[in-house]
Amino acid sequence: MSPVAAAQGDLLPNERAFAFSARGLDEKTVEAHFVIADGYYLYRDKLKFTVEPEPLAGTPALPPGKMKSDRFFGTVEIYRGELIARLPLEHALPGQRVKVSAESQGCADLGVCYPPQLQSVSLPLPMAGSRPGSLVEAAPRKKSWLD
């Protein structure tokens, strides 16, 4: 990668580059989403999900990422684009609110890296037999003419 002088105006803030959202899939499953902007990537080994108050039923399975060859870190697994992970809970909590948190760390192809980020959402789990809930975004886009 050749060093590129990155214009500040080109780079997204952390929560926009790696936008986290989640929804209640059923009474004991949360579905976590990351939308990773084009030209950005997340490190798989830095991804961590937690749910409160109900613990997760083991470590959630993560989808396969892409392998990236890094001069310093060797071969690392990264994610680009959209990442969806199912988080099964220990016990069902039909209709109850849970807090879903995601820790992540990522970089931009332009040649910068962002510090670790913690994002959280609060959402209701569906009742047994109900449809999945809608996605709740951690950092919803606010329209502002100052943007």
Added chain:
Amino acid sequence: MVESAPGRVLLWTLASVIAVAALGVGVYFGQRSLHPSAAPEAGDGASAVFGLTLPDQDGKEQAFAQWRGKILVVNFWATWCAPCREEMPLFKAAQQRLGPKGIQFVGIAADQADKVREFVSESHPDYPTVIGGFGAIELSRTLGNRVGALPYTVIIDRSGRIVQTQLGPFSEAKLNGILSQLL
């Protein structure tokens, strides 16, 4: 509710003037944040740097005031940042070559002391490194690092003014170009 016609005209005129003024302010701030490598408020930023005291990797407090009068290149970096590590040999070479002419590189690591120690003992940057922890990111934001990503570099001239900021790694050509103008 304004009933009379002239009263309404006045109200609309006032609202338009305020809107245009506010738009102007918005455009001004918008433009400032789009400029690559724009120099932020020189006076405040540089004095914030010279007022800093941070521990180096041996735990010894280093006051930035000791570097007044130097051409100071302050580089925010971290061991977890691959592009930061890629750019360091360039800084090391520049420090060795231009140190006698008054250039001083200082690294501020947004990182844990033990990781920095390990890295420094392997790579020997030949210029001081201080530990800022994750607070270093916030510090870099006050110096114009709007997105809070790394590497972020601030160059201060001999008279203590911030003359350049850079988000992302430097190319050799750009770094040498800026430094040679300041010598």
